[in-house]
Amino acid sequence: MLSKMDKELRRILTSLKWPLIFLAVMWLVFVLQNIFNLDLAFLGVHPLHADGLLGIITGVFIHGNLGHIFSNSFPFLILGWALFYFYQEFAFKSLIMMWLTTGIWVWFFARTNYHIGASGLIYAMASFHIVSALIRKVFGLMAFAMLVIFLYGSMVWGFFPELFPKENISWESHIMGAIAGIVFAFYFRKQGVQKPSLEDEFDDEFDENDDEDLSPYHTHIKYYYTDNKDNTIDD
DSSP: OOOHHHHHHHHHHHTTHHHHHHHHHHHHHHHHHHHTTOOOGGGSBOTTOGGGSTHHHHGGGOOSSHHHHHHHHHHHHHHHHHHHHHOTTTHHHHHHHHHHHHHHHHHHHSOSSOBOSSHHHHHHHHHHHHHHHHHHOOHHHHHHHHHHHHHHGGGGGGGOGGGOTTSOOOHHHHHHHHHHHHHHHHHTTTSSOOOOOHHHHHHHHHHHHHHSOOOTTOOOOOOEEEOTTSOEEEO
8 A cells, every 4th residue: 555655746746747748748849840940920829810719729839939938837837737736636627728718818809919828828827726725715725826926926017018018928818817717716616625614624633533542641532422211322
């Protein structure tokens, strides 16, 4: 049998699988487009144009330069890992839904340019983690949400393109992604880990006390109920 530590390590490593696969595809595409000097911008989202519909799926894998893909890689890995670690019951489903929803909204509402990169999906995952933690009020989720805010709180400036006049930033992808993350945090709020009720916490406390070896300073107490005939019933 696997020990508790072994199971935890296995869960951590398993949660990396899909984020690493997505990252591998991103980097493979980037390497190929640079080796063969390919311009793959046409695989991005082109709003309100039929030729841009494919970009809803492919746009996240296309990056303009090394700085672009580097800036997206680590946040994608961390946020993606956490999605599969904390929400393993529906992680893949939620990832696909945030990915497609962000792309669809960009296609409908963004400027008529080609929108490329994974930043919209990164914003979706970041807002999902923060809002989901606030909804569920589970300590582990809240702690990770605080880490996200600490590490990536500056992402909020990505909503304001006028702050980066020399950079061609798809702020629409950032906004649409953030909204998608919030929407799906509420959509999946009743699935996965939940904050235990006070009754559950009370029961768990007694279950733990029953299972553990009691120290000499504690006495194991049995609870009895007595009926009117002075018979003792072990509940």
